[in-house]
Amino acid sequence: GAVVSQHPSWVICKSGTSVKIECRSLDFQATTMFWYRQFPKQSLMLMATSNEGSKATYEQGVEKDKFLINHASLTLSTLTVTSAHPEDSSFYICTTGDGYEQYFGPGTRLTVT
Amino acid sequence: GQNIDQPTEMTATEGAIVQINCTYQTSGFNGLFWYQQHAGEAPTFLSYNVLDGLEEKGRFSSFLSRSKGYSYLLLKELQMKDSASYLCAVLSGGSYIPTFGRGTSLIVHP
Numbered sequence: 005g006a007v008v009s010q011h012p013s014w015v016i017c018k019s020g021t022s023v024k025i026e027c028r029s030l031d032f033q034a035t036t037m038f039w040y041r042q043f044p045k046q047s048l049m050l051m052a053t054s055n056e057g058s059k060a061t062y063e064q065g066v067e068k069d070k071f072l073i074n075h076a077s078l079t080l081s082t083l084t085v086t087s088a089h090p091e092d093s094s095f096y097i098c099t100t101g102d103g104y105e106q107y108f109g110p111g112t113r114l115t116v117t
Numbered sequence: 118g119q120n121i122d123q124p125t126e127m128t129a130t131e132g133a134i135v136q137i138n139c140t141y142q143t144s145g146f147n148g149l150f151w152y153q154q155h156a157g158e159a160p161t162f163l164s165y166n167v168l169d170g171l172e173e174k175g176r177f178s179s180f181l182s183r184s185k186g187y188s189y190l191l192l193k194e195l196q197m198k199d200s201a202s203y204l205c206a207v208l209s210g211g212s213y214i215p216t217f218g219r220g221t222s223l224i225v226h227p
Contacts, residue, residue: 038214045125048160048204048217097159104148104213108159 006032010098010109017088017116024084025112027098032107034100037081039073042095042111054081088116121218123205128224129195137190137221139205147208150215151179151190154202163190163203192223200225 007030017023027037035056040048052073053061060073072084085092093116098109120142129135141149148167152160166172166181166188178191192199202222206215 045219045222047219050214050216053214095157101213104165104208106150106162106215108161111157111159113157 006030006034006100006107008032008034008098008100008107008109010096010112012112013110014113015115017114019089019116020087022084022086023088023114024082025096025098025114027081027083027109029079029100029107032100033078034081035078036100037075038099038101038106039071039081039083040097040099042097048097051083085114088114090116092116121205121207121216123203123218123221125219126222126224128226129192131195131197131225131227133195134191134193135195135223137192137203137205137223139188139190139218141186141188141205141207141218143186143207143209143216145210146183146186147211147213149179149181149188149208150204150206151177151188152204152206152217154204154220156202160204195225197225197227199223 009028011026037054039051042048050063051066054073054075056075062068075081095111097111099106123139150165151163154160164179171180176193181188202220204220205218
């Protein structure tokens with residue numbers, strides 16, 4: 005399967021600052037990438053679908069102006085959490101798919117203090 | 118919408134067998150995944166069922182009954198390293214994006 009990397013693996017930031025998370029598909033042309041968020045002991049919740057060269061599609065309840073997604077190439081999608089607040093502290097995971105198979109990045113643990 | 122239900126937590130003894138159930142209610146069912154997720158890590162793929170029946174893969178097996186909206190993951194010869202969260206995820210409505218259940222935290226003790 006494809007190899008997907010994320011950077012950073014963990015980050016601590018102060019409330020009000022912005023954080024950028026990178027998701028790279030190392031050996032797969034990812035026209036579409038998906039961003040999930042997972043709170044402790046909760047399910048993975050789809051936040052948005054990132055499409056190469058076009059605007060992302062956000063799930064209901066996810067603020068597009070707060071969670072900025074850029075997918076400028078077939079190997080890189082970025083998620084920027086703007087004006088982060090403690091309630092944004094979560095585990096963020098990107099995935100890309102090949103048909104029904106999903107390839108997961110290792111995740112980024114964000115803690116906002 | 119979709120409703121996916123699985124137990125929150127289960128415990129089992131090393132060397133034993135454990136069955137983790139998942140029930141779902143959805144329209145246009147297209148398949149069901151099981152993933153294993155260790156704390157602080159991304160999920161890893163275990164199985165994909167789209168037809169009824171049992172799929173066996175080493176110590177892990179997955180069963181699906183579409184008419185009952187029911188699946189289970191069977192883990193045999195449990196090892197301590199099997200302690201993890203097990204996520205049931207469903208594809209439906211023509212989408213290739215799975216919807217995940219909350220996961221079942223499995224604790225294996227000596």
